[in-house]
Amino acid sequence: MRSTRRIAAFAALGLTLAACSSEAGNQAAEESSSAPTVAEDVDFPAGSTMAELSEAGAITIGTKYDQPGFGLLNPQTGDPEGFDVEIAKLVAAELGIDEGGITWTETVSANREPFIQNGQVDMVVATYTINDARKQVVDFAGPYYIAGQDIMVAEGNPEGIEGPDDLAGKTVCSVEGSTPAQNIRDNYPEAQLTTYDVYSKCADDLRNGNVQAVTTDNVILTGLVAGSDGAFELVGNPFTEEPYGIGLELGDTDFRNFINDVLEEAFEDGRWADAWDRTAGSITGEEAPEPPTVDRY
Amino acid sequence: MQFLSDNSDLLWSAFLTTLSLAVVSGVCALVLGTVLAGMRVSPVPPLRGLATFYVEVFRNTPLTVVFFFLAFGIVQIDLQFPSRFITAVAALSLYTAAFVCEALRSGINAVPPGQAEAARALGLTFGQSLRQVVLPQAFRTVVPPLGNVWIALAKNTSIAAGFAVTDLTAALQRLANANADQLLSVFAAVVAGYLVITLPSAWLIRVVENRVAIVR
Numbered sequence: 001m002r003s004t005r006r007i008a009a010f011a012a013l014g015l016t017l018a019a020c021s022s023e024a025g026n027q028a029a030e031e032s033s034s035a036p037t038v039a040e041d042v043d044f045p046a047g048s049t050m051a052e053l054s055e056a057g058a059i060t061i062g063t064k065y066d067q068p069g070f071g072l073l074n075p076q077t078g079d080p081e082g083f084d085v086e087i088a089k090l091v092a093a094e095l096g097i098d099e100g101g102i103t104w105t106e107t108v109s110a111n112r113e114p115f116i117q118n119g120q121v122d123m124v125v126a127t128y129t130i131n132d133a134r135k136q137v138v139d140f141a142g143p144y145y146i147a148g149q150d151i152m153v154a155e156g157n158p159e160g161i162e163g164p165d166d167l168a169g170k171t172v173c174s175v176e177g178s179t180p181a182q183n184i185r186d187n188y189p190e191a192q193l194t195t196y197d198v199y200s201k202c203a204d205d206l207r208n209g210n211v212q213a214v215t216t217d218n219v220i221l222t223g224l225v226a227g228s229d230g231a232f233e234l235v236g237n238p239f240t241e242e243p244y245g246i247g248l249e250l251g252d253t254d255f256r257n258f259i260n261d262v263l264e265e266a267f268e269d270g271r272w273a274d275a276w277d278r279t280a281g282s283i284t285g286e287e288a289p290e291p292p293t294v295d296r297y
Numbered sequence: 298m299q300f301l302s303d304n305s306d307l308l309w310s311a312f313l314t315t316l317s318l319a320v321v322s323g324v325c326a327l328v329l330g331t332v333l334a335g336m337r338v339s340p341v342p343p344l345r346g347l348a349t350f351y352v353e354v355f356r357n358t359p360l361t362v363v364f365f366f367l368a369f370g371i372v373q374i375d376l377q378f379p380s381r382f383i384t385a386v387a388a389l390s391l392y393t394a395a396f397v398c399e400a401l402r403s404g405i406n407a408v409p410p411g412q413a414e415a416a417r418a419l420g421l422t423f424g425q426s427l428r429q430v431v432l433p434q435a436f437r438t439v440v441p442p443l444g445n446v447w448i449a450l451a452k453n454t455s456i457a458a459g460f461a462v463t464d465l466t467a468a469l470q471r472l473a474n475a476n477a478d479q480l481l482s483v484f485a486a487v488v489a490g491y492l493v494i495t496l497p498s499a500w501l502i503r504v505v506e507n508r509v510a511i512v513r
Contacts, residue, residue, distance in 0.1 A: 110470060113477040136478035176458065176467050177474035194381070195467065197459035201369070208372045 036086075036093040036271065049248075049255040053122060054095045061088045062107030062121035062247075066198070068223030069280035070127050073106075080104050083219075084244075086275035087144050087263075088125040091246070094262045109177060113137050116247050123259070124247035127217065129179055130295070139252060140245035141259035143292045144272070148238025149180045150218035152206070152225060155233050159212050163237050167191035173202035173211040180216040183240060199224060207231060217242050222284045243292065260294045267291035300479045301486055304472060311468035312490045318382070318454040318464060319494060322389035323447055329390060330397025334435075335427055337398065338405055348398070355395035360456055364388045368460050385457035393450045400442040404435030437509040444502030451494050465490045 044050035053059050063084050064071035070082040079085075085104075092102050107115055107126050115121045116138045127147070130140045151172075153161050159170060168190035174181035176195035184193050194211055196202055202214040203224050214221065218238050225232045246259055266272040273288035281288060301308070336348035355363065367378065367388045378384040408431050416426030436443075458466035469487040473480055 109474050113480070133475065134477045138477070173461075176463075177470035177472075179475070182471070182475055194461045195463070195471075196461055197470070201460070204369050208369070208377075210377075 035099055036090050038093045038098045039096050042094075042096040044258075045254070049122070049252055050095055050258050053097065057097055058101045058103065059092050059095065059097050059123075060103045060105055060121045061092070062105045062112065062115050062124035062126055063088060064108065064126045065106045067127060067220055068227065069283045070219060070223075071125075072223075080106075081279070083145070083276060083279040084125040084127060086279055087246070087266075087272075088123070090266055090271060090275065091123070091125075091259055091262050094258075109175075112247060116249055119249070122248070123255075126247075127219065127244055128247050129242045130245040131179070134247075135297075137250060138247045139250050139256050140247055140295075140297075141256045142245035142263060142294060143243035144246065144263050145219075145244045146289075146292045147217040147219045147242040147244060149183060149215060149240040149242065150221055150238045151235040152203075152214040152221040152232050153212065153235060154206060154209075155231055157233065157235070161213055161235060163235070164188050164191075164215075164239050167213060167215075170212040171210070172213040172215050173205055174215050175199055175202070178216060179242065180240075184215060203228065203232070219280060222280070226283045243295070245295075257296070260296055263294055300476065300482055304468075307463075307468055307471070308465075308486055308490065311463055311465045312493070314382075314462060315451075315454050315464040315466075315490065316494055318385055318389065318457055318462070319447075319451040322386050322393060322454070323450055325386065325390035326393035326397050326446075326450065329394035330401060331432070333394060333398035334401035334405060335432075337402055338427070340423060352395045352398050355392050356399065358392075360388065360392050360453055361459070363392050364456055364460050367391075381457075381461040385454070385460060385462045389450060389453060389457075392453070393446060396446045396449070397443065400439045400446055401432075401435055403442065404437075404439035405431055407438045408434045434511065437511050440502060440506040440509060444499070444506070447502070448495050448498060451498065452491065 042050075042054050044054055063080050063082075065073040065080055067082065067084075071080045071084040072082050073080050089099060089102065092098075105115065105121050107121065107124050109126075112124050112126060112128060113134065116124055124138075128134075128140075129147075130143060134140070149164075151161055151164070151167070153159065159166075161167065161170065164184070165188070167184070167188055169192070171192040171194055172184060173194045173196065174184065176197060181193060181195055184191055194202075194205065196205075199214065199216060199220060202211065205211045206214050214224070214232075218234065218236075221234055225234050246263075248255055248259070263272070266275075272291055276288035333348045333351060336344040337352070339345060364385070367384050368381070371377070378387060412430055412434065413426055416430040421429065454464055455466040457464050458470065463471075465487050469483060472483040476483065
């Protein structure tokens with residue numbers, strides 16, 4: 001009898017998952033209809049990265065495949081979609097490259113710098129926080145978005161966690177090697193940190209009650225909250241600034257300036273806000289924030 | 298070098314975690330694997346069947362899946378290990394025991410049947426002949442394959458990094474992402490940590506093999 005019930009529960013879970021994915025698929029179909037206008041008659045200084053890419057009509061872009069709202073692989077099309085992806089398409093379009101000319105490559109957190117250094121990708125748009133250690137090995141255009149570290153808790157916030165100071169004595173989960181995990185270690189040592197390799201395991205542990213909170217950038221958490229069927233909620237009190245930049249080869253100042261120009265134009269003419277509304281904004285229901293200021297360091 | 302000494306605490310504790318994962322799981326797997334091997338050659342059909350089932354299940358399931366099941370699956374039946382370290386030891390032991398069992402069984406098969414028959418003729422029970430006559434000879438035959446199993450286990454501990462255990466691989470992930478400009482030092486330190494465990498093991502295995510091997 002018990003096992004029957006368990007099988008029924010699994011079946012229900014399967015149905016829910018199927019429903020979720022088909023919803024995501026429909027949403028994707030709507031999104032893909034509004035690709036950015038590809039620039040024509042582009043002209044770049046000879047020998048520059050822009051000229052090379054533009055002439056080839058092809059660009060390889062690294063992004064994440066597992067972050068809803070920013071970069072998530074659509075299993076039907078085989079292409080990623082999200083805010084990062086839209087930003088990348090904008091840049092490509094200004095180079096005169098349409099979507100067909102873009103080769104997507106999955107860049108997880110640990111392989112972003114090596115992929116740029118080896119030339120396996122021309123640029124990386126992958127919730128990539130600009131920081132000083134990374135600036136030693138790659139260049140950053142942007143930021144095109146400023147995220148903040150936030151906390152996800154079980155629905156109803158049973159522990160009453162309002163901010164990072166409330167994490168003292170609680171177990172909190174994040175991903176090994178991530179900036180948010182390091183931040184907890186450095187600045188909130190009273191919190192018991194558990195680290196996995198992916199955030200979905202943190203979400204599992206939060207559901208099982210093994211951890212009391214999950215922390216990382218708010219944009220990642222909103223994706224998890226949206227997929228949790230109301231089991232989780234966001235504390236909604238970001239306590240860091242994570243400027244997301246576009247990573248490119250160290251010393252390619254022309255290409256960096258070019259991307260910065262594209263970003264500033266997109267901030268101005270509304271293409272940036274539009275990209276937000278169609279991707280991350282459609283998941284969280286939040287309107288596009290004020291565009292950040294590009295940092296031409 | 299400055300960078301490595303700055304992070305020596307993390308690297309040292311990560312090394313100790315990896316070493317203790319390997320040693321504790323190794324001992325558990327050896328005990329469990331020996332029991333399983335005994336079951337597989339026992340005259341009682343249900344015991345044989347049970348051990349065969351166990352070995353086929355664990356030997357043919359990816360270790361990551363075993364980890365995932367013990368970390369997130371058994372919660373469904375209201376079971377939990379007290380810590381993630383113990384979860385990792387359990388996963389590594391259960392998985393490795395299947396390989397220990399098979400290595401040992403090959404050793405048991407290599408013991409001439411006359412040995413077991415002679416033991417029976419002396420009036421020893423099955424358990425006695427296994428413990429006192431067959432297994433001692435089997436172990437001496439299977440030092441090299443058991444050595445391979447041990448070295449594979451030492452490297453397999455790295456999967457624990459994905460399940461909330463801060464071992465050398467977890468330290469690699471943590472340091473590599475936070476220090477993009479020091480990647481090579483991080484890799485060198487972590488690889489050295491694994492080599493410190495595996496290379497002396499390989500040497501020790503050869504020494505033991507030379508001393509106990511039976512020339513047939």
